Amino acid sequence: MKFNWGNQHKPNLFTLLFLYFLIVLIVPLGLFSAYYALAGNTNQERYLMRQAMNMTTGDASTVAQALESYRHKAYQLSTNPLVVEILKADSLEAESSQSRKLYELLFTVMHGDIYLASANLVSNSGKVRVSTHVFPEVDDLRYHGNDWDMASIINQNSQVSPTASLISIQSHRIAENGRQVVASILRRVYDQEGTNLGYLVVDMYADALSPQVNSDHVLTDMLLVDTKSFYATSLVHPERFGSFDRFPALNTLDGNYTPRSLPSDTSIIAISPIRGTGLHLVGSLSSAPFFQSMENWLSAFSTTMIIGVVLALGLSYLFSRSIARPIKNLAKRMREVEQGKLESREVSSAISEFSQLEHSFNVMIKQIISLLDLTREEQAKLSEAERKALESQMNPHFLFNTLNTIKALARLHGEEDIYTITVKLGKLLRSSIDNRESEATLEQSMALIESYLTIQKLRFADKLTTEVYLDPSCKHIKTPKLIIQPLVENAIIHGLEPKVGSWNLSVRVERAGERISITVGDDGVGFPPDRLPDNLDELANSPHVGVYNVYRRLFLKYGRKLHFSLKSKEGEGTWATISFPDEEAIKEEMQ
Structure with missing residues (x-):
C-alpha cells in the first residue's frame, strides 16, 4: 500500500464545502449590509434633497400661477373706466347707481375668490373707500399722515415703477374678517392724463395659497420669502411671519438664494424662485423621521443578519455533510480496493x-x-x-530446405522450368508467412504478382496473356500485404480457367490526383449481375473469402475513404477496382 503523506495537510471535502457554503451565503449579506451602513445615509440624504427640491419647485410654480391670477384681476379693476371715473370724481354716494355698478364690478371680477382674497379701492384723499369685504384700516389714507406703517402696501409702492404691480408679503396681518393676509398686490389708478388718482389693493388670504402647496403634507414648512426686505411668512403655519431672524432654517441658505437644496441639522432646505415675482419659496423637509426609520431598518437588518448567519451555519453543515458523506464512503472503499480487497x-x-x-x-x-x-x-x-x-517454426524451415534441394536438382539436370517455378514459389511462400511487417509497398506487391504470374505462364504457356503496369509515382505507397494477389488468383481460377480459348489478364496501378487506383480485369466467363453482392460485407459468408479479406483489411485502414467495386458481364469478363487516398501526399499539402 502506498501512502501520500502530502495529503495529510490538505483540508477534506466536508471542510471545503462547509466554508464555500458559508462564503456563498454570508458574503452577499455582508456586502449588502456594508453598503447600506456606509452609503445608506448619503443616498437617503440625496433622495430627500431631490424630493424636497422637486416638491418646492412644483409648489413655487403653483404659487406663481395664483399670484399671476390675482395680479391680472388687480389690473382689470385698476384700468376699468368706471373705477377711473369714480376716483377722479373722488366722490361716491352709497345709494347712487355708480356705487351699485362699482360693487357689481368688484364682485364680478373677484367671482369665486371672495373667501380667498379681498379687493380694496381707495382714492388719494381717502374719501372713496370700497372693498369686497370690510375696508381695511391699514389702507385708509386718512390715517396715514406721516406714519410709516410697512403693514400697509401703499407705503411700499415707491419700490416699483408707477405702471407696475407690487406684490408684497410685508403686509401680513389679521384682516377685519379674522383671516390671515399672507400677500398683497397693489396697482395705482391713473386717468388719461397720467394723474395718480388712488390705489387698488388685492389682499390674498392664507386659504388662497395654503391648500394648494404641500398638498401631500410631506414638507414640515413652506416659507414665502422676500429676499430684498428679508421678510418671510409661512404658508403651512400662517401665524408665523416676520424677519429672517424668526426663521432659523433660512440661515442655512447663507445669503445664497439660487435654486438648490441643501442639508441642515435635522432637515433638508430647498429654495426655488417664484416666476414673475421677486419672491422665493423655501421648503423645509424634516430628515429626522427618515434617518430614524433608516436606523430602525438597519437594526432590524442586523438582527436578521445574525439569525441568517446562524441558519447559514446549520444549513451549510447539513448540506456539506449530505454531499461529503457519500464521497467519503467511496474514497474509503477505493482505499480498500487499493489494498486488494x-x-x-x-x-x-x-x-x-x-x-x-x-x-x-x-x-x-x-x-x-x-x-x-x-x-x-x-x-x-x-x-x-x-x-x-x-x-x-520447424515446418516452414523444413519446406524451404526442401525447395532449395529441388532447385539445386533442377539446375543440375538443366530443368529451367522447374528451377523457375521453385524460385518463384519460394518468394511467394516467404511473403505469405513473413509476419514481421503488416504492410508492403505497391512495388513489393507488384513483384509478388510478377512471381505468381510467372508460375501461371509456365503452367498455361501462350494461352495466358498478361498486362502489368505500375505508375512510378506509386511505388513507395504502402498498403496492407497481399491485397492484389488474391484478386489475380480469383481472376485466373474463377474467370479464365473455365473459358475456352485465349486468356487476357490486366493488372494496373495508377494515380489520379491524390488517390491511388488498382484495377484487376480479365476477359473470362464473368457471372450474372444478380450474383454481385449489394454490400461487400455480404462476402464474409460466401465462398469468396479472399475478396472479402482484401476488402476488409483495406476498409480497416482507409475507412469510408475506400472505394471498392466489382463489375462483371456474363461472357465478357470481370473487373475489380480499388481506390483509396494517398495519405502521405495529403499530409504534405496540409503542411
Whole structure:
C-alpha cells in the first residue's frame, strides 16, 4: 500500500464545502449590509434633497400661477373706466347707481375668490373707500399722515415703477374678517392724463395659497420669502411671519438664494424662485423621521443578519455533510480496493449522481475481477500458443530446405522450368508467412504478382496473356500485404480457367490526383449481375473469402475513404477496382 503523506495537510471535502457554503451565503449579506451602513445615509440624504427640491419647485410654480391670477384681476379693476371715473370724481354716494355698478364690478371680477382674497379701492384723499369685504384700516389714507406703517402696501409702492404691480408679503396681518393676509398686490389708478388718482389693493388670504402647496403634507414648512426686505411668512403655519431672524432654517441658505437644496441639522432646505415675482419659496423637509426609520431598518437588518448567519451555519453543515458523506464512503472503499480487497456492495444515495457513481464503481470492481480471471486464463493459453508457435517454426524451415534441394536438382539436370517455378514459389511462400511487417509497398506487391504470374505462364504457356503496369509515382505507397494477389488468383481460377480459348489478364496501378487506383480485369466467363453482392460485407459468408479479406483489411485502414467495386458481364469478363487516398501526399499539402 502506498501512502501520500502530502495529503495529510490538505483540508477534506466536508471542510471545503462547509466554508464555500458559508462564503456563498454570508458574503452577499455582508456586502449588502456594508453598503447600506456606509452609503445608506448619503443616498437617503440625496433622495430627500431631490424630493424636497422637486416638491418646492412644483409648489413655487403653483404659487406663481395664483399670484399671476390675482395680479391680472388687480389690473382689470385698476384700468376699468368706471373705477377711473369714480376716483377722479373722488366722490361716491352709497345709494347712487355708480356705487351699485362699482360693487357689481368688484364682485364680478373677484367671482369665486371672495373667501380667498379681498379687493380694496381707495382714492388719494381717502374719501372713496370700497372693498369686497370690510375696508381695511391699514389702507385708509386718512390715517396715514406721516406714519410709516410697512403693514400697509401703499407705503411700499415707491419700490416699483408707477405702471407696475407690487406684490408684497410685508403686509401680513389679521384682516377685519379674522383671516390671515399672507400677500398683497397693489396697482395705482391713473386717468388719461397720467394723474395718480388712488390705489387698488388685492389682499390674498392664507386659504388662497395654503391648500394648494404641500398638498401631500410631506414638507414640515413652506416659507414665502422676500429676499430684498428679508421678510418671510409661512404658508403651512400662517401665524408665523416676520424677519429672517424668526426663521432659523433660512440661515442655512447663507445669503445664497439660487435654486438648490441643501442639508441642515435635522432637515433638508430647498429654495426655488417664484416666476414673475421677486419672491422665493423655501421648503423645509424634516430628515429626522427618515434617518430614524433608516436606523430602525438597519437594526432590524442586523438582527436578521445574525439569525441568517446562524441558519447559514446549520444549513451549510447539513448540506456539506449530505454531499461529503457519500464521497467519503467511496474514497474509503477505493482505499480498500487499493489494498486488494476486491469486494462490491450496493450503496444507495439520495443524490442521483452519487448513486450512479457508486453503481459505476461496483461495475468497475466486477469487471476488474472478471478481467483478472480472464487474464489468468489468457496467460495459460498464451503459454500454450507460444509452445505451438515454436514447434510450427520447424515446418516452414523444413519446406524451404526442401525447395532449395529441388532447385539445386533442377539446375543440375538443366530443368529451367522447374528451377523457375521453385524460385518463384519460394518468394511467394516467404511473403505469405513473413509476419514481421503488416504492410508492403505497391512495388513489393507488384513483384509478388510478377512471381505468381510467372508460375501461371509456365503452367498455361501462350494461352495466358498478361498486362502489368505500375505508375512510378506509386511505388513507395504502402498498403496492407497481399491485397492484389488474391484478386489475380480469383481472376485466373474463377474467370479464365473455365473459358475456352485465349486468356487476357490486366493488372494496373495508377494515380489520379491524390488517390491511388488498382484495377484487376480479365476477359473470362464473368457471372450474372444478380450474383454481385449489394454490400461487400455480404462476402464474409460466401465462398469468396479472399475478396472479402482484401476488402476488409483495406476498409480497416482507409475507412469510408475506400472505394471498392466489382463489375462483371456474363461472357465478357470481370473487373475489380480499388481506390483509396494517398495519405502521405495529403499530409504534405496540409503542411
